[in-house]
Amino acid sequence: MTEPPAQLQARGVVRSYGATPALRGVTLDVAEGEIVAVTGPSGCGKSTLLHCLAGILRPDAGEIGYRGQRIDTWSEAARSRLRRTEFGVLFQFGQLVAELTAAENVALPLLLAGTGRRAARTAALSWLDRLGVADLADTRPGEMSGGQQQRCATARALVTEPRVLFADEPTGALDTLTGEQVLGHLVRVAREQRTTVVLVTHDARVAGYADREIAMRDGTVDHSGLGLVGGPR
Amino acid sequence: MTPERVDTAIHSVNSGLVSSSHVLLGLLAVGAMHGYDLKRAYDNRLPQAKPLGYGQVYATLGRLSRDGLVTPAGQDRDAGPDRTSYAITPAGRAALDEWLAAVEPPAPHVASTLLNKVMVALLVADVDRARRYLTAQRRAHTDRLRELTALKIAPGARLDDVIAADYAIAHLDADLRWLQTTLDRVADWHREVRA
Ligand SMILES: Nc1ncnc2c1ncn2[C@@H]1O[C@H](COP(=O)(O)OP(=O)(O)O)[C@@H](O)[C@H]1O
Numbered sequence: 001m002t003e004p005p006a007q008l009q010a011r012g013v014v015r016s017y018g019a020t021p022a023l024r025g026v027t028l029d030v031a032e033g034e035i036v037a038v039t040g041p042s043g044c045g046k047s048t049l050l051h052c053l054a055g056i057l058r059p060d061a062g063e064i065g066y067r068g069q070r071i072d073t074w075s076e077a078a079r080s081r082l083r084r085t086e087f088g089v090l091f092q093f094g095q096l097v098a099e100l101t102a103a104e105n106v107a108l109p110l111l112l113a114g115t116g117r118r119a120a121r122t123a124a125l126s127w128l129d130r131l132g133v134a135d136l137a138d139t140r141p142g143e144m145s146g147g148q149q150q151r152c153a154t155a156r157a158l159v160t161e162p163r164v165l166f167a168d169e170p171t172g173a174l175d176t177l178t179g180e181q182v183l184g185h186l187v188r189v190a191r192e193q194r195t196t197v198v199l200v201t202h203d204a205r206v207a208g209y210a211d212r213e214i215a216m217r218d219g220t221v222d223h224s225g226l227g228l229v230g231g232p233r
Numbered sequence: 234m235t236p237e238r239v240d241t242a243i244h245s246v247n248s249g250l251v252s253s254s255h256v257l258l259g260l261l262a263v264g265a266m267h268g269y270d271l272k273r274a275y276d277n278r279l280p281q282a283k284p285l286g287y288g289q290v291y292a293t294l295g296r297l298s299r300d301g302l303v304t305p306a307g308q309d310r311d312a313g314p315d316r317t318s319y320a321i322t323p324a325g326r327a328a329l330d331e332w333l334a335a336v337e338p339p340a341p342h343v344a345s346t347l348l349n350k351v352m353v354a355l356l357v358a359d360v361d362r363a364r365r366y367l368t369a370q371r372r373a374h375t376d377r378l379r380e381l382t383a384l385k386i387a388p389g390a391r392l393d394d395v396i397a398a399d400y401a402i403a404h405l406d407a408d409l410r411w412l413q414t415t416l417d418r419v420a421d422w423h424r425e426v427r428a
């Protein structure tokens with residue numbers, strides 16, 4: 001091949017939960033810095049695909065590649081290290097630690113990676129600021145609105161400056177306007193950092209924030225042309 | 234005239250006007266303007282709408298003037314006939330108020346070229362043909378939705394643009410949902426159309 005390998009690759013990925021097939025052979029490429037939306041009806045395998053790409057789940061068959069290396073064969077410890085250093089994850093809700101303030105929550109991934117307390121707090125404050133929630137630094141999640149919590153969670157997912165952000169329905173629990181504010185911040189910051197984003201959503205309006213859409217159906221990528229949008233930017 | 238007669242007269246004037254005429258009337262209610270400035274104000278307030286042609290603006294002003302809703306209110310000294318400025322009249326104000334208060338009928342009849350195309354595709358061709366069309370239409374809708382989203386989140390986007398884009402996005406989203414369910418139903422529909 002003459003082209004450089006895609007940053008993220010799936011090749012014939014198959015995954016079942018017991019007798020329930022979730023992925024039936026998924027092949028796709030994601031380029032560095034690209035924002036892709038993975039769309040499709042509920043139950044079509046979007047979350048399972050995201051977990052496989054992020055090295056959280058292991059496929060039953062097929063391969064997952066990251067920057068030219070096959071990672072699905074790595075040990076749990078090696079994949080866990082990869083997730084801590086290279087990836088960020090953002091879910092619908094429930095990622096912030098209730099007992100910690102926003103700044104402490106955002107600093108947490110850095111502390112776990114061995115960064116000193118002061119440096120971690122400084123970075124956390126700067127990321128809260130970039131997400132427009134600097135004033136919430138000393139507030140606990142229970143006292144925040146859903147949108148504020150998701151902005152803090154986004155700051156936490158990005159504080160380690162990951163190369164890839166995996167986001168699974170990050171605005172699924174928010175009203176339209178609040179969701180737009182979260183997405184607006186997320187996309188702007190990702191572009192500034194050249195972070196790749198894999199954004200799982202069932203909502204066409206959310207997918208509108210991506211450069212490209214990967215449409216799924218019944219555990220496969222829909223290559224019939226239902227894949228909605230054109231090639232990379 | 235009795236108030237009722239006046240209302241009827243206003244109503245018949247209003248029902249003869251397209252909504253861009255009411256926008257022009259609304260802009261004149263803010264202050265008198267000549268056609269050139271009026272066109273610019275229109276395009277500026279509704280940046281996502283189809284721009285009005287000058288010809289259209291002057292024709293509308295002529296019509297509004299004939300109906301007594303606007304009246305010439307002076308000329309710019311350095312200009313030709315196009316520099317006549319227009320002001321809204323009390324009758325124009327009443328027509329505008331009536332238009333603002335009138336609820337638009339929520340489309341009682343479904344008429345859509347998209348729908349018609351799928352139906353005719355099934356009539357004269359087959360499920361594949363209908364699916365090809367639905368798929369291509371879906372891609373075009375999604376591309377447009379992405380363009381509008383980019384416009385909304387562009388740095389320095391004005392609320393005029395954002396709100397107009399919101400409106401278009403909501404309609405594209407509705408069409409996209411319909412396109413998807415129709416893709417899922419088209420085989421069954423074909424059996425019915427051909428039965
Ligand atoms: N933990 C699980 N145990 C059993 N079945 C699961 C589990 N997670 C997902 N599934 C099933 O796998 C399929 C794909 O699910 P998922 O990847 O969550 O789809 P999506 O995110 O598109 O809604 C579905 O049929 C779902 O019911």
Ligand SMILES: [Mg+2]
Pocket residue numbers: 046047048168
């Ligand atoms: Mg899911």
